[in-house]
Amino acid sequence: MSAEMDALTVVNQLRDLAADPLNRRAIVEDQGCLPGLILFLDHPNPQVVYSALLAVRYLAECRANREKMKSELGMMLSLQNVIQKNTSPGETKLLASEIYEILQAAGNEEAERAEGEASSCKRKAHFFLGSSNKRAKTVVLHIDGLDDPTRRSLCEEALLKIRGVISFTFQMAVKRCVVRIRSDLKADALGTAINSTKVMTAQQVVRTDDGQELMVPFQEDSAAVVEENTDIPDYLPEEESPSQEQDKAVTRIGSVTEGMGWLSTAANFLTRSFYW
Numbered sequence: 001m002s003a004e005m006d007a008l009t010v011v012n013q014l015r016d017l018a019a020d021p022l023n024r025r026a027i028v029e030d031q032g033c034l035p036g037l038i039l040f041l042d043h044p045n046p047q048v049v050y051s052a053l054l055a056v057r058y059l060a061e062c063r064a065n066r067e068k069m070k071s072e073l074g075m076m077l078s079l080q081n082v083i084q085k086n087t088s089p090g091e092t093k094l095l096a097s098e099i100y101e102i103l104q105a106a107g108n109e110e111a112e113r114a115e116g117e118a119s120s121c122k123r124k125a126h127f128f129l130g131s132s133n134k135r136a137k138t139v140v141l142h143i144d145g146l147d148d149p150t151r152r153s154l155c156e157e158a159l160l161k162i163r164g165v166i167s168f169t170f171q172m173a174v175k176r177c178v179v180r181i182r183s184d185l186k187a188d189a190l191g192t193a194i195n196s197t198k199v200m201t202a203q204q205v206v207r208t209d210d211g212q213e214l215m216v217p218f219q220e221d222s223a224a225v226v227e228e229n230t231d232i233p234d235y236l237p238e239e240e241s242p243s244q245e246q247d248k249a250v251t252r253i254g255s256v257t258e259g260m261g262w263l264s265t266a267a268n269f270l271t272r273s274f275y276w
Helices: 003-018 021-029 033-040 046-060 063-071 075-084 090-108 110-122 149-160 187-195 256-273
Strands: 136-144 165-171 176-182 201-207 213-217
Touching: 003 021, 003 033, 003 046, 021 033, 021 046, 021 063, 033 046, 033 075, 046 063, 046 090, 063 075, 063 090, 075 090, 090 165, 136 187, 149 165, 149 176, 149 187, 176 187, 187 201
Parallel strands: none
Antiparallel strands: 136 176, 136 201, 165 176, 201 213
16 A cells, blocks of 8 residues: 555544544644644645645634644644645635634634533534634535435535535435535525436525524526536545445544544554654
8 A cells, every 4th residue: 555545544534533523632632643634734645635624624623622733833834835835726725724714713712712612522523514714604405306325426426516615514314415615606506516416406495584494496597607626636435334324424433432542543654654
């Protein structure tokens, strides 16, 4: 197995562990994992960089982690390098910018930190919902026909083609997809892409002033122009696993104890692979 493949495997495992709120404090406190993620931000493989950014973004969901992450040697500089690098894909730059803004504001959150620490670290994992980044927004879709993994794959392919889609997660049990997009991308583009599959139709889920949910259909004759992504990296397909929960954004990797054991393995790999 090549060194590059080893790096991709390790960073993907760290990303999946970081998706579990119960692991986030331990990953940041580990002496090898956070510095390793920072080094991955400068990796020549764009897949490794993007996966490392996803892991860092998950870790930043825990308010108690932000000060340490901000002060970690090389963190802010590496994020700036990703943002400024001409070869970085647009969505990679946007994600790095979002993380940079969150960590940059960490020093101003001392007053609310104690109150928000427990709930932030223990709440159910969401795929970057509730972010303070004003250049991104969240759209909730109800998708008729989202019935099985095959349809889900079709939906993923349709969404990945849209320039401006940052991330998405599926809630298969209720036929919903939560999509995070750039603020300048219209939600109609998502509906057009889903409807183009010919086997699924999408409606936007919005909340009324009294808190009730409302399904808003997209206009069938909408002339929304969907700008396709051409600079996204070719991610390796993930093998199907019977232990995967289809209605979760990221599969939980075993128990917390198993996760912490894997952190030691990852730290050993990072120690062998880089100069500290």
